[in-house]
Amino acid sequence: MNHDADEQIVYGSFIGNCFVLNIQGDIDGDYLRRLYEETLNTIAHHVDLKGTILDFSNISMFDSITFESFKKISKAIALMGKKVVWLGLKPGVVSALVDLDVDSDDIFIAVNLEHGLDLIHSEQFAS
């Protein structure tokens, strides 16, 4: 997987044993599908990964369909045995999601990157 290729739209980096995925740009069906595939392939390729962090700091709009799509992606990652942590949801986005009454009970959410990395590594010991 070449992270420098022009058609690459999955912006991610590796911090320790963690894959940090930076979500940005126009989130349409195409983007989500490609994100889904490329993320799962990245995880399959790097066997010593402990978890994935989905960083939403660059997103200013979120509807309930997008939310459910990311939940699906998270479920798939979890099925591959990796921890998933979300972070970076902005106050405006959060307000909107709460009004839409989304169900976020099954998602682990961190307040910043440090917290996210802590969660991934601490859960590793919990199981």
Place this chain on the structure above:
Amino acid sequence: MNNHDIQLRGKILDQIPTTVIAVDKDFKIVYANNAAVNMAGSKLQENVIGKYCYEVSNNKHCKTSECCVYKAMKDGHMHSARSETFFHDGDKVHLEQTAVPLKDDDGNIIGGLEFVLDITQKVLAEERLAEQSYTIREMSTPTIKLWEGILVLPVVGVIDSDRAQHMMDSMLNKILETSSRVIILDIHGVASVDTAVANHIIKITKATRLMGCECLLSGISPSVAQTIVQLGIEMGSIKTTSTLSDALEEALSIINLEVIPKSDK
């Protein structure tokens, strides 16, 4: 109707301190009382009668579909609008124009009737009230950083939906600013908690959680506890305590801190 009555009616209209004008369907003024004539800056009725009403008063609705005389003549109902204008001596005035259709004896609309009220005092009072509400709200919901990673928001008084929204905005912004992992919402000062208030609180805890910060609810008094159970409100997974200090203990444990007495040397 005899002459005396007609004259009396004329006198009454002329002594009403509000502007009353009547226009025909082309917006030409067919009647204007003394107040209207004065408002137009004239002393004589002749200067006003026959002119187009938008020549005499020019507010922002004139000649647009927002003009309430136009609306009244069109659909036969009463219409009001607010506007601002400047008196000929330069002072800003807030006005409320109300128009009704002018009908002949057979009920056909032959023009419009408009009266104008000076609501400057009312508007100033409304602005002052809004300012005071804003001040009260700003005063009453400061989110405080209690410790590195722990925020606390003490709430006093009544929580309505406006206030709940404001509380949530203030909390979420503070969480973003401080990257706190725990926020304690203390409702000890909230006299009564009904289903609406409880739902506001539950919504707030959901929101903080979506930002990665856990919300602890403290200050649950015996009566509030009973009310919540009685109303069958499900608090779900929200951690609740009766005192702020219990919540603080829980918060410290969430961020992996422990308080140990200094050993005597």
